[in-house]
Amino acid sequence: MTQPILQTEGLSKSFTLHLQGGVRIPVLADVDLTLLPGECVALSGPSGAGKSTLMRSLYGNYRAGSGRILVRHDGAMVDIASADPRTIIAVRDRTLGYVSQFLRVVPRVPALDVVAEVLVGRGVAVARARDAAHDLLLRLNIPPRLHAVPPATFSGGEQQRVNLARGFIGAHPVLLLDEPTASLDGANSAVVIEMIRQAKARGVAIVGIFHDAEVRDQVADRLFPVMPLQDAA
Amino acid sequence: MNDESLLSARGLSLHFGAIPALVDVDVDLWPGEVLAIVGESGSGKTTLLNVLSGRMAADAGVVWYRDPAGRLVDVHAMPAPALRTLHRSDWGFVHQNPRDNLRMAVSAGGNVGERLMAQGARHYANIRAEAMRWLEEVEIDADRIDDLPRTFSGGMLQRLQIARTLVTHPRLVFMDEPTGGLDVSVQARLLDLIRSLVARFSIAVVLVTHDIAVARLLAQRIVVMQRGRVVETGLTDQVLDDPQHPYTQLLVSSVLQA
Numbered sequence: 001m002t003q004p005i006l007q008t009e010g011l012s013k014s015f016t017l018h019l020q021g022g023v024r025i026p027v028l029a030d031v032d033l034t035l036l037p038g039e040c041v042a043l044s045g046p047s048g049a050g051k052s053t054l055m056r057s058l059y060g061n062y063r064a065g066s067g068r069i070l071v072r073h074d075g076a077m078v079d080i081a082s083a084d085p086r087t088i089i090a091v092r093d094r095t096l097g098y099v100s101q102f103l104r105v106v107p108r109v110p111a112l113d114v115v116a117e118v119l120v121g122r123g124v125a126v127a128r129a130r131d132a133a134h135d136l137l138l139r140l141n142i143p144p145r146l147h148a149v150p151p152a153t154f155s156g157g158e159q160q161r162v163n164l165a166r167g168f169i170g171a172h173p174v175l176l177l178d179e180p181t182a183s184l185d186g187a188n189s190a191v192v193i194e195m196i197r198q199a200k201a202r203g204v205a206i207v208g209i210f211h212d213a214e215v216r217d218q219v220a221d222r223l224f225p226v227m228p229l230q231d232a233a
Numbered sequence: 234m235n236d237e238s239l240l241s242a243r244g245l246s247l248h249f250g251a252i253p254a255l256v257d258v259d260v261d262l263w264p265g266e267v268l269a270i271v272g273e274s275g276s277g278k279t280t281l282l283n284v285l286s287g288r289m290a291a292d293a294g295v296v297w298y299r300d301p302a303g304r305l306v307d308v309h310a311m312p313a314p315a316l317r318t319l320h321r322s323d324w325g326f327v328h329q330n331p332r333d334n335l336r337m338a339v340s341a342g343g344n345v346g347e348r349l350m351a352q353g354a355r356h357y358a359n360i361r362a363e364a365m366r367w368l369e370e371v372e373i374d375a376d377r378i379d380d381l382p383r384t385f386s387g388g389m390l391q392r393l394q395i396a397r398t399l400v401t402h403p404r405l406v407f408m409d410e411p412t413g414g415l416d417v418s419v420q421a422r423l424l425d426l427i428r429s430l431v432a433r434f435s436i437a438v439v440l441v442t443h444d445i446a447v448a449r450l451l452a453q454r455i456v457v458m459q460r461g462r463v464v465e466t467g468l469t470d471q472v473l474d475d476p477q478h479p480y481t482q483l484l485v486s487s488v489l490q491a
Binding site: 015016017018019056060061062063085086088089106107109120121 | 263266421422424425428432450453454467468470471474475477478479482483486
């Protein structure tokens with residue numbers, strides 16, 4: 001039987017707002033999510049239910065309140081909920097990729113290097129990393145004349161595609177996709193759908209938030225409901 | 234993954250009269266890692282930098298440094314000449330005000346070359362060539378090599394200080410508000426430069442900044458200080474996006490959105 005590549009056990013998460021008199025907002029309770037290699041699971045639920053909170057917790061961007069987040073990294077299960085920062089950095093580097101909704105642009109860094117630096121950080125030669133970034137940007141319809149330009153001035157859709165290239169170039173075994181087609185037109189969405197399908201065929205496991213039901217139906221193998229806690233209780 | 238830390242401090246405490254500047258502070262830094270120390274003025278972050286680098290003594294606690302031979306040395310028990318040697322070669326210190334580090338009456342090339350000479354380099358042509366290479370690394374035109382720093386802009390002076398610091402290929406650099414007091418556009422260029430040089434040469438950095446955006450851009454890990462205490466520490470993006478401590482929440486929520 002295939003072993004899970006990502007698994008949460010009793011994952012709970014709440015926020016305590018100290019500046020608002022310490023009010024505590026529970027968002028996730030006892031989430032048990034299992035993800036197999038090559039599988040795409042779409043988080044579903046109304047806006048504000050905690051889909052992004054779950055995704056960010058899986059990535060270690062939010063700190064899990066309780067429970068475990070197990071990820072198969074270098075052949076062993078690592079618990080993101082309790083791992084030290086350096087371990088999480090290593091997991092993100094080689095195992096767990098994340099495409100956020102918005103590109104965080106760094107001043108002066110050209111689009112090509114925003115994408116290539118994922119590989120350069122792993123020790124790939126700069127020229128080779130740039131070649132790979134170039135191909136991926138072209139595939140996402142970012143024309144060569146934009147490759148040397150820092151993406152700060154790009155449109156929302158162009159930034160999103162640079163972000164996708166950055167997310168896909170690392171060929172991580174697990175990918176977290178937060179609204180990957182939100183600002184894309186039909187043609188570019190189709191490219192992304194094809195990239196997701198090819199990644200799955202290679203065995204990449206994906207957790208996604210897909211606002212667009214059409215996109216979701218084309219890539220997701222199953223839905224994982226995330227409900228607001230008041231409603232679920 | 235290398236599990237041996239480059240620099241480790243345990244139980245650092247320091248009082249200025251009745252004011253606690255450091256209270257039982259522990260810090261670890263691993264090779265090639267950028268660690269940001271954030272907090273408002275008076276939180277003790279610059280004091281911590283000075284104690285970690287041996288420039289200031291603590292009332293209590295110890296700072297260990299692993300030298301290139303793999304031996305742990307107690308920074309505050311080192312003889313002064315050994316500490317000076319460390320600061321001239323294996324370590325670097327980037328000050329907020331470049332004038333604190335540069336010699337304003339010596340040419341740009343001389344400022345860079347001086348650190349090489351302090352390490353024993355004697356061949357003039359080699360020193361000059363290396364100085365020129367480092368001026369280019371920090372994007373200062375090579376034809377400015379014989380100019381005095383006083384003819385440089387604030388951003389250029391800061392880049393010159395970085396060239397002077399990195400020319401000896403230090404493994405560990407302490408930075409105190411390196412982009413403080415610079416125009417935003419100059420700051421962006423400097424940040425990008427620091428970011429790429431530190432990654433390319435795999436330099437470990439302890440970076441003191443009050444600017445959370447600078448910490449987010451440069452540092453993998455972050456330490457939040459308030460009134461001499463470490464109130465929160467962890468992965469930079471986790472601490473800034475999901476702050477747990479009331480003070481960190483205040484710090485993050487006080488930043489203006491551009």
